[in-house]
Amino acid sequence: MAVFEPEAELATLDTEEFGGEVVGRSPWALAGRRLVRNKLAIAAVIVFVLIVAVSFAAPLYASHIAHTNPFESNLSGTFQQNGKTVQVIQQGAGKLGLGETPVGPTWHAKYLLGADNQGRDVSARVLYGGRASLEIGIGSAVLASLLAVVFGLIAGFFGGWTDAFLSRLMDLIWAFPVYLLAISLATVLLTAPNGLRIGFVHLSASSLWVPLTIIGVIYVPYVFRPIRGQVLSLREREFVEAAIAQGASNARLIFSEILPNVASTVVVLLPLMIATTILTESALSYLSIGVQPPNASWGTVIQDGQGLLYTRPWVAIAPGIMIVLTVLALNVLGDGLRDALDPRSKLRMKG
Amino acid sequence: MRARSLFLLIAALGLTATLAACGGSSKSSKGTTSSTSGGAAGGTFIAVAQAAPSGSPDPQIDYTLQEWQLLIFTHDGLVAFKRVGGTEGTKIVPDLATSVPEPTDGGKTYTFTIRKGIKFSNGNELKPSDVKYTFLRLFKIGQSPNAGSWYNVIVGGDACVKTPKTCNLDQGVIANDAKSTVTFHLTRGDPEFLDKLGVPFAFILPTGTPNTELQIPPAGTGPYKWAQYNTNKQVKLVRNPFFKVWSKDAQPPGNPDVILEKFGLSGEAQVTQVENGQADWMFDTPPADRLNEMSTKYSSQVFVNSLTADYYFAFNVRIPPFNNLKARQGVNFATDRSALVKIYGGPKLAVPTCQVLPPGFPGYKAYCPYTKNPGSGKWTAPDMVKAKQLIAASGTKGAVVKVNTDTTDVNKAFGEYFVSLLNKLGYKAQLQALSADIQYPYCQNSKNKVQFCYSSWYQDYPAASDFLNVLLGCASFVPNSNASPNISEFCNKPIQAQMDAALKQGITDPTGANTKWAAIDKAVTDQAPWVAMINPKYLNFVSKRVKGFQFSPQWYFLIDQASVK
Numbered sequence A: 001m002a003v004f005e006p007e008a009e010l011a012t013l014d015t016e017e018f019g020g021e022v023v024g025r026s027p028w029a030l031a032g033r034r035l036v037r038n039k040l041a042i043a044a045v046i047v048f049v050l051i052v053a054v055s056f057a058a059p060l061y062a063s064h065i066a067h068t069n070p071f072e073s074n075l076s077g078t079f080q081q082n083g084k085t086v087q088v089i090q091q092g093a094g095k096l097g098l099g100e101t102p103v104g105p106t107w108h109a110k111y112l113l114g115a116d117n118q119g120r121d122v123s124a125r126v127l128y129g130g131r132a133s134l135e136i137g138i139g140s141a142v143l144a145s146l147l148a149v150v151f152g153l154i155a156g157f158f159g160g161w162t163d164a165f166l167s168r169l170m171d172l173i174w175a176f177p178v179y180l181l182a183i184s185l186a187t188v189l190l191t192a193p194n195g196l197r198i199g200f201v202h203l204s205a206s207s208l209w210v211p212l213t214i215i216g217v218i219y220v221p222y223v224f225r226p227i228r229g230q231v232l233s234l235r236e237r238e239f240v241e242a243a244i245a246q247g248a249s250n251a252r253l254i255f256s257e258i259l260p261n262v263a264s265t266v267v268v269l270l271p272l273m274i275a276t277t278i279l280t281e282s283a284l285s286y287l288s289i290g291v292q293p294p295n296a297s298w299g300t301v302i303q304d305g306q307g308l309l310y311t312r313p314w315v316a317i318a319p320g321i322m323i324v325l326t327v328l329a330l331n332v333l334g335d336g337l338r339d340a341l342d343p344r345s346k347l348r349m350k351g
Numbered sequence B: 001m002r003a004r005s006l007f008l009l010i011a012a013l014g015l016t017a018t019l020a021a022c023g024g025s026s027k028s029s030k031g032t033t034s035s036t037s038g039g040a041a042g043g044t045f046i047a048v049a050q051a052a053p054s055g056s057p058d059p060q061i062d063y064t065l066q067e068w069q070l071l072i073f074t075h076d077g078l079v080a081f082k083r084v085g086g087t088e089g090t091k092i093v094p095d096l097a098t099s100v101p102e103p104t105d106g107g108k109t110y111t112f113t114i115r116k117g118i119k120f121s122n123g124n125e126l127k128p129s130d131v132k133y134t135f136l137r138l139f140k141i142g143q144s145p146n147a148g149s150w151y152n153v154i155v156g157g158d159a160c161v162k163t164p165k166t167c168n169l170d171q172g173v174i175a176n177d178a179k180s181t182v183t184f185h186l187t188r189g190d191p192e193f194l195d196k197l198g199v200p201f202a203f204i205l206p207t208g209t210p211n212t213e214l215q216i217p218p219a220g221t222g223p224y225k226w227a228q229y230n231t232n233k234q235v236k237l238v239r240n241p242f243f244k245v246w247s248k249d250a251q252p253p254g255n256p257d258v259i260l261e262k263f264g265l266s267g268e269a270q271v272t273q274v275e276n277g278q279a280d281w282m283f284d285t286p287p288a289d290r291l292n293e294m295s296t297k298y299s300s301q302v303f304v305n306s307l308t309a310d311y312y313f314a315f316n317v318r319i320p321p322f323n324n325l326k327a328r329q330g331v332n333f334a335t336d337r338s339a340l341v342k343i344y345g346g347p348k349l350a351v352p353t354c355q356v357l358p359p360g361f362p363g364y365k366a367y368c369p370y371t372k373n374p375g376s377g378k379w380t381a382p383d384m385v386k387a388k389q390l391i392a393a394s395g396t397k398g399a400v401v402k403v404n405t406d407t408t409d410v411n412k413a414f415g416e417y418f419v420s421l422l423n424k425l426g427y428k429a430q431l432q433a434l435s436a437d438i439q440y441p442y443c444q445n446s447k448n449k450v451q452f453c454y455s456s457w458y459q460d461y462p463a464a465s466d467f468l469n470v471l472l473g474c475a476s477f478v479p480n481s482n483a484s485p486n487i488s489e490f491c492n493k494p495i496q497a498q499m500d501a502a503l504k505q506g507i508t509d510p511t512g513a514n515t516k517w518a519a520i521d522k523a524v525t526d527q528a529p530w531v532a533m534i535n536p537k538y539l540n541f542v543s544k545r546v547k548g549f550q551f552s553p554q555w556y557f558l559i560d561q562a563s564v565k
Helices: A007-013 A026-035 A041-055 A056-066 A122-158 A159-175 A178-191 A209-218 A220-235 A238-245 A251-287 A298-306 A314-341 A342-349 B065-071 B129-140 B157-162 B195-197 B267-275 B288-299 B327-333 B337-346 B384-394 B409-424 B436-444 B466-470 B493-508 B512-527
Strands: A017-018 A021-023 A076-081 A084-087 A090-091 A100-102 A196-198 A201-203 B044-049 B080-082 B091-096 B110-113 B173-176 B181-184 B224-230 B234-239 B258-263 B301-308 B310-317 B351-352 B400-406 B429-432 B453-457 B530-541
Touching: A026 A041, A026 A314, A041 A056, A041 A084, A041 A314, A041 B337, A056 A122, A076 A122, A084 A090, A100 B267, A100 B288, A122 A159, A122 A220, A122 A251, A122 A298, A122 A314, A159 A220, A178 A209, A178 B429, A201 A209, A201 B493, A209 A220, A209 A251, A209 A342, A220 A251, A238 B301, A238 B493, A251 A298, A251 A314, B110 B301, B129 B173, B234 B466, B267 B288, B267 B493, B310 B409, B327 B384, B327 B409, B337 B351, B337 B409, B337 B530, B400 B436, B409 B429, B409 B453, B436 B453, B453 B466, B466 B493, B466 B512, B466 B530
Parallel strands: B044 B258, B400 B429, B400 B453
Antiparallel strands: A017 A021, A076 A084, A090 A100, A196 A201, B080 B091, B110 B181, B173 B181, B224 B234, B234 B258, B301 B530, B310 B453, B310 B530, B351 B530
């Protein structure tokens, strides 16, 4: 007997009439309808989907539009602009001719946003960087959520020593400053001569799995806490006790009675977690301990642009804008999902 | 001397290995000129830097250009590098000694006569026994980076390195206060012994200076003395009231009354302060994106000088894939050195090179086999066809290569360039960018099995062995040590025999020895233990009020000779 509480109460409230018939809707359907009515949340979804789409189209952009390999240095390269041959890296002007400056934005297909200090197309790298940032951000948020749900269900349901052990383990991870922990782990991986080998799993320093795993692990406690709290509360609810009285196994109680009721919390937290993990990934890559060159992420492109802020600010600004838009969209979407899924919020809105 | 970043020369990280000091070039130029007209005495000279000199402030431990540039006008050695700009600055002149002695006993004995009437900044008079005390302290302190590699040639030196506490130099350094003489006895002839006496490790300290690490340099004999050493804030030098000029060549009087060096400013902030006249000179390299502005708006305040230094990537010749000569030569042929010059700041700030010895250095003869149309000795363009042929013949294609560098902008960009190049050549290259604090010792330690590592080297003193023997000699490879400057782990017995012969010949016939060093340079270059990339130039940026800029190839900007009045 699966009872989806407390949304079940709202399901009754939210029945609607269609063609004279009263149609009952599931809590998920109701949440979906409420989300669709939230214009801001839909705008956020559109922005996020667009960013994901253009980022994952990076190879097409690089090969068919910009005609460039964004992972290859092109310091001595040239290209055609308005019928003239232009150096990608240009010698400094002035009396002394000091310094070398990459070409600035051309606002054409080739070097749309200019070149970085390796002569690589910035626009192509921003798109590729988006792909890596999104992969790591989404991947690590999903990993953190999955681990948190598993640990949260076990800790909250079984309680006692199991709960104490898992909670203290999470406290231990939580107690570490996030960036310090990530920097320590990344430094170990980077300096290990042959990467890190745990059983049959082998991680090399340049693998995207390195930042993904590190970020995923350090954020587990952030999701674990609310999940565990909710499970502790649900375990005492009448519908769970009724299932126990009917002889339901622990597995059935966890998967059929409790998990569906914590799912909405995970769904609300997920976009917020993705926003956080994207920011963390960018910060780590900016510090040279996330995505490793020549791979790009928004953080590495910002780092490339840092040394060119005075002369070629677009190298740092472009990935910065992408991060801001993505995080903003995800936060708005997270708020929208919370409003749609959280019954108290719904009642509050109605009130 | 190894450089951590362009102008911040790091302390040697271990006891024995890192032979070296700071260096300069035999040519200098502003924008390419070396000096402006002199100025008046007085005022406060304000230098700015990102951080205090790394390592210990103790003059017998510190191994940074940043502190050495100040120590040269607070302390003196028995001899000195002539304190002038241009090639003259590499000449050894008498300082606390009355003359530069000719060695006797087959180059194993040097007798110096000490000048009379010179006082330390604490008021004590200099005596020959202070010289002996200084060398005893050099060993007893136990942390002087080159005690075991430069000064162990003094009789008793090796025993002092092994047991510093019981160090006894009674047979090696004989001081006679009555006759004002000091005699050094060496275990073997050392053609570079006088050079080694001219650097701060051997600057004379007063008897009684504690044999423990000091937090501020003690009294010296120069025109200034150390008044403050706060690593978080600034160092302050004021005039030494006991100083009187005894040799303008060795220790001229300084111009400013006070010299301050303030710490904690980023490169950007340093440029801005110098532009605004809030500071007189920036120690660190200016950020790349400010060069254009300096070049256009502040060109009269910019001085660019050649350096005798190498920037290079070292192959590890003992592990795959670069234990294969053809693979090493292939990468050398493929390297676009003009691209590397661009990364460094362009042709006004660096010149491409293929060999170990820098231009203008003793033993230098232009040689570059790794270029299109070789023969002129100069690098002109990469030869990708030949490179690909050699790498195909080496059978190393497809090998995984970690390209190790540090995280500073320029050096990381070098690393990224080589990752791209190696991937193009068929390797599977990955970048391993480590913090500048750990990258150099990490690369030196053979336990870490670094395949391809960025490094740089600045001269300690003008001698070919300071590059070839220190960086590629068999004795410079110390397995499993963080202080093993031969990062390539290169040890070629016939070439080493030639180096030993050249060192021996240098005692009596420096010119003939330099001919030998030229041949050694060529032989080493043919073995390709490195990709020699560029010889850098030094960019000094000074405020409008600074007059009398002089650039010494040994000590770089002679701060005390500038005027701010």
